[in-house]
Amino acid sequence: MSAASHGTTPYYFVPGLSSYPVLSATGLFFVILGAGQWINGASWGMYSVLCGLVFWLAVLFAWFREAVGESESGQYSRKIDISFRWSMSWFIFSEVMFFGAFFSALWWARAHSVPQLGNIENALLWPDFSAVWPSNQVGATASPAGIVEPFQTVGALWLPTINTALLLTSGVTLTIAHHALQAGNRGKTIMFMWMTVLLGIVFLFVQGFEYAHAYADLNLKLSSGVYGSTFYMLTGFHGFHVFVGMLMLLFITFRLHAGHFTTERHFGFEGAAWYWHFVDVVWLGLYILVYWM
Missing domain, CATH: 1.10.287.70 (Helix Hairpins)
Incomplete structure (x- = not known):
């Protein structure tokens, strides 16, 4: 045990x-x-x-x-526990830098590259170019050179908002499970852990449905200019992280069923919880910057 x-x-x-x-x-x-x-x-x-x-x-x-x-x-021993905590902290920091690179690419394209391509210096190069970010003006997403097919952007309503609610709820259920474990209530811990895992699975199915809608109905592809590439890179990698986090929580739940962890020693649980809360925070930034702005 x-x-x-x-x-x-x-x-x-x-x-x-x-x-x-x-x-x-x-x-x-x-x-x-x-x-x-x-x-x-x-x-x-x-x-x-x-x-x-x-x-x-x-x-x-x-x-x-x-x-x-x-x-x-x-x-x-306690020394190993400390090393695990530092290791997980640095791993999450590396993930922050990973997503920071893609968020920076999105911001740079929107705030610098697109406006500069539309200035007077580039008017002769692309006279028909409209320096408007796609998510701000529907219809300005076609390529002047004809190398990008016209597409529509993905709005925040309703699938991304539903997924936001799912992830925020999963953060609450995971926190409840953590407090229950600290209180020695294993049954309650397991119940709320299964709820968290289920919410993560539903999130992935909703995102899959969103991708099918974007590809088939909006003609939004990875090749749809800088908007399409940043959209799929950010949401796709985040979805992969949700999948990995869901597997981590699933295995922790199996270990709880097997009687592992105590009220004082449960860093395996805490490490998975840190990762899941990080995924939640990344989604909030993504939800605002990708779907709303």
Whole structure:
């Protein structure tokens, strides 16, 4: 169940030699190799991607199961707990920089690139160019050079607003689950964790429906100029992070069913919760900057 007493816990746990890093890198190698070949028309690329993903996920499952076993057997001391917290903090910081790059690209295109292309110096180069950001004026999204098909932008109502409500609600249910775990109420914790996981799954389905609508009805594609590329890069990568966060919460829920974590020792839960709240905050910025402005 819970970890052993601190009296039997080593001062600092040093794991033995492991083949998991090399094996996981091997799986990812075949994923990248297959994806590159698949995009370029090689039929075997699809099988390389699938086999690489299956192999990679199997390695991660064995690796994480071993780490969970080390934790539950009392190998992780307070020093390890601190190192985990710092590691997760730096990981989330790297994710902040990741999304910051895409938000900066969106802001730069909107506030600098588009206005500069429409100034007097570029009038001879693109005399028919309309220096208006697409989300501000419907109909100004066609390319003067004819290289981008006309498209419509995605408004904030209603699917993005529904997804905002779903993510904000999931943040509340996750916080309730955390407080319940700290209070020793495992049943309540598990119930609200399942609610959080379900809300994350619904979010992904709603976003999938939004993509289908944007592609089929609005003709909005990744190739639809800077608006299309930034829209799909921001929302797509955020959706991927929601998927990863949902899996993290799902596995934490399974561990709660197995009796893992105590009121004092539950950083696995807290780390997943940090990540999920980060995803919520990113969506709020995305919801405002992409859908409203």
